[in-house]
Amino acid sequence: MTEENENIIEVVKQKFIWKWKFTAVLIANAVYIYLMYLLMNHFA
Amino acid sequence: MQHLDWYILIGALLFIVLYGTYKSRSNKDVKDYLKGGSDSRWWTIGLSVMATQASAITFLSTPGQAFHSGLGFVQFYFGLPIAMVIICLVFIPIYHRLKVFTAYEYLETRFDLKTRTLTAILFLIQRGLAAGITIFAPSIILSAVLGWDLMYLNIGIGVLVIIYTVSGGTKAVSVTQKQQMGIIFLGMLLAFLIILNYLPLDVNFTKALEIAGASGKLDVLDFSFDFNNKYTVWSGLIGGTFLALSYFGTDQSQVQRYLSGRSMKEMQMGMIFNGLLKVPMQFFILLVGVMVFVFYQFNSSPVHFNPSAVEDVRNSPFAAEYASLEDEQITLEAAIKKKQIVFSRVENQTEKKQLLSEIAGLNKEQEALRERAKVTIKKANPDAETNDKDYVFIHFILNNLPTGMIGLLLAVILSAAMSSTASELNALGSTTTIDLYKRNVRGRGEKHYVHASKWFTLLWGIIAICVASVANLFENLIELVNIIGSIFYGNVLGIFLLAFFIKYVKSRAVFIAAIITQAIIVYFWWIDLMPYLWLNVAGAGIVIGIAVILQTVVGNKPDDTLETADVVK
Numbered sequence: 326m327t328e329e330n331e332n333i334i335e336v337v338k339q340k341f342i343w344k345w346k347f348t349a350v351l352i353a354n355a356v357y358i359y360l361m362y363l364l365m366n367h368f369a
Numbered sequence: 370m371q372h373l374d375w376y377i378l379i380g381a382l383l384f385i386v387l388y389g390t391y392k393s394r395s396n397k398d399v400k401d402y403l404k405g406g407s408d409s410r411w412w413t414i415g416l417s418v419m420a421t422q423a424s425a426i427t428f429l430s431t432p433g434q435a436f437h438s439g440l441g442f443v444q445f446y447f448g449l450p451i452a453m454v455i456i457c458l459v460f461i462p463i464y465h466r467l468k469v470f471t472a473y474e475y476l477e478t479r480f481d482l483k484t485r486t487l488t489a490i491l492f493l494i495q496r497g498l499a500a501g502i503t504i505f506a507p508s509i510i511l512s513a514v515l516g517w518d519l520m521y522l523n524i525g526i527g528v529l530v531i532i533y534t535v536s537g538g539t540k541a542v543s544v545t546q547k548q549q550m551g552i553i554f555l556g557m558l559l560a561f562l563i564i565l566n567y568l569p570l571d572v573n574f575t576k577a578l579e580i581a582g583a584s585g586k587l588d589v590l591d592f593s594f595d596f597n598n599k600y601t602v603w604s605g606l607i608g609g610t611f612l613a614l615s616y617f618g619t620d621q622s623q624v625q626r627y628l629s630g631r632s633m634k635e636m637q638m639g640m641i642f643n644g645l646l647k648v649p650m651q652f653f654i655l656l657v658g659v660m661v662f663v664f665y666q667f668n669s670s671p672v673h674f675n676p677s678a679v680e681d682v683r684n685s686p687f688a689a690e691y692a693s694l695e696d697e698q699i700t701l702e703a704a705i706k707k708k709q710i711v712f713s714r715v716e717n718q719t720e721k722k723q724l725l726s727e728i729a730g731l732n733k734e735q736e737a738l739r740e741r742a743k744v745t746i747k748k749a750n751p752d753a754e755t756n757d758k759d760y761v762f763i764h765f766i767l768n769n770l771p772t773g774m775i776g777l778l779l780a781v782i783l784s785a786a787m788s789s790t791a792s793e794l795n796a797l798g799s800t801t802t803i804d805l806y807k808r809n810v811r812g813r814g815e816k817h818y819v820h821a822s823k824w825f826t827l828l829w830g831i832i833a834i835c836v837a838s839v840a841n842l843f844e845n846l847i848e849l850v851n852i853i854g855s856i857f858y859g860n861v862l863g864i865f866l867l868a869f870f871i872k873y874v875k876s877r878a879v880f881i882a883a884i885i886t887q888a889i890i891v892y893f894w895w896i897d898l899m900p901y902l903w904l905n906v907a908g909a910g911i912v913i914g915i916a917v918i919l920q921t922v923v924g925n926k927p928d929d930t931l932e933t934a935d936v937v938k
Binding site for chain 2: 342343344346347349350351353354357358361362364365367368369
């Protein structure tokens with residue numbers, strides 16, 4: 326691996342920036358699954 | 370089909386082709402042609418990624434799946450949002466900073482040329498086959514129900530896509546996918562509203578859900594740990610994450626969509642957009658299928674939906690046996706309809722429960738009747754395709770929707786086929802140009818490589834039409850595409866994970882591990898060792914394990930360093 330590219334990958338790995346939108350998308354999907362659970366239980 | 374349907378269908382398709390060609394007429398260099406000038410905004414990326422994944426099979430097969438088996442298939446997509454977050458965190462920043470044109474280009478900078486070439490070739494094989502199936506799937510169904518010639522349909526879809534994909538490259542694919550997604554959303558929403566409108570006046574949406582629930586169609590979540598059950602919450606979350614990670618992170622047909630982004634932020638927003646909308650979108654398509662089920666509780670349906678299989682049995686010595694099953698179906702449907710009408714007017718909860726349980730029993734009888742019909746069809750023609758999931762929704766469209774809507778829904782199906790095929794051809798052309806041709810034929814001008822990309826895209830278009838022309842109908846078309854993907858994806862994902870996270874492992878170990886893993890995964894699939902979604906997990910795990918062991922046992926050979934030092938992008 327060239328040194329320059331290795332550096333880029335290391336920089337990216339050190340700078341894993343967690344953004345609020347990642348949390349938002351995971352929470353939204355957890356809510357979807359919970360709503361599906363409610364739907365299933367209500368109409369089963 | 371009436372004249373109005375033809376006008377809507379032809380108008381929509383021609384508009385897409387002409388608009389795509391017009392909007393992307395000024396491609397000056399390879400960056401313009403393969404990355405769409407790198408100026409896409411997040412909503413274009415998000416819609417383009419969704420349009421690439423949602424093929425015609427999605428709109429034909431998914432409602433049929435829900436009609437027969439309920440909403441459980443949505444669990445398949447539960448891992449997708451997790452994969453989107455990982456791609457935003459790891460894959461996009463690395464690809465963006467390295468300014469790559471293809472995902473495989475990165476592997477040469479990390480490992481060596483042969484690993485890049487191997488993964489590029491694995492992609493070309495699986496995506497080349499998948500592109501053929503993407504064209505073939507709607508063609509076989511539309512030809513069966515509309516009587517259109519299968520060969521002409523394959524060629525028609527293929528040629529329309531080739532026109533704007535070859536002339537306009539990535540930009541043409543992205544701009545047309547926005548229009549195609551518009552047609553798809555509009556068509557599906559109208560279809561849903563029309564189905565609700567077709568239900569008896571006493572049956573509102575809540576009652577429709579009660580009817581569907583009583584027959585088990587709303588059993589969305591399965592928390593069991595049954596390894597042989599294809600769609601559970603766990604297979605969706607674990608297997609689905611690996612499949613989505615492989616597909617969106619390492620499959621050039623998707624990587625190329627977000628590499629066209631204006632900035633890293635736009636690329637990430639596009640993927641988040643997909644992670645936010647994908648599960649509700651699939652849920653909605655399945656819900657349309659469930660509403661079709663409710664609709665057929667009050668209206669007559671065939672005992673089997675595949676018209677060519679029914680024709681086979683009607684022209685055989687088993688015609689009388691099949692006719693008696695059809696008579697039974699009429700009697701059963703009349704009984705179901707009668708109970709449903711009573712149910713829709715009853716308010717007393719005890720009476721409601723009693724009726725729902727009786728209706729569920731009758732629906733079970735109907736399911737058994739449909740199974741008996743399949744047995745009769747098989748007796749008449751052992752080679753007949755008895756899985757009729759793919760024909761349910763199109764049967765409903767053609768026999769029940771009003772004039773104009775039929776044309777619009779056919780435009781939805783063909784738009785979806787075109788949008789997926791366009792991304793696939795675009796990616797196949799790019800990978801052949803960048804990873805194989807440009808890597809070996811260096812020092813030519815930009816114009817030369819743009820021309821080469823166009824020729825390779827055209828060539829892959831022709832190959833896809835040829836694959837479509839010789840393909841045979843599989844058990845379930847949407848599964849076929851996913852099975853082909855799962856055989857190759859896990860291995861490729863494992864190579865990328867090694868590249869990103871395990872610095873210790875070098876090129877020689879990865880290359881040998883990848884070859885061994887591919888052979889093992891094909892063997893696992895051949896002996897049907899596990900449900901196909903788990904092949905992704907197995908492929909990624911095995912390649913990482915073997916590569917680490919090989920690296921530890923064999924260590925570095927001197928030419929490992931030589932090969933990687935000789936890298937020329």
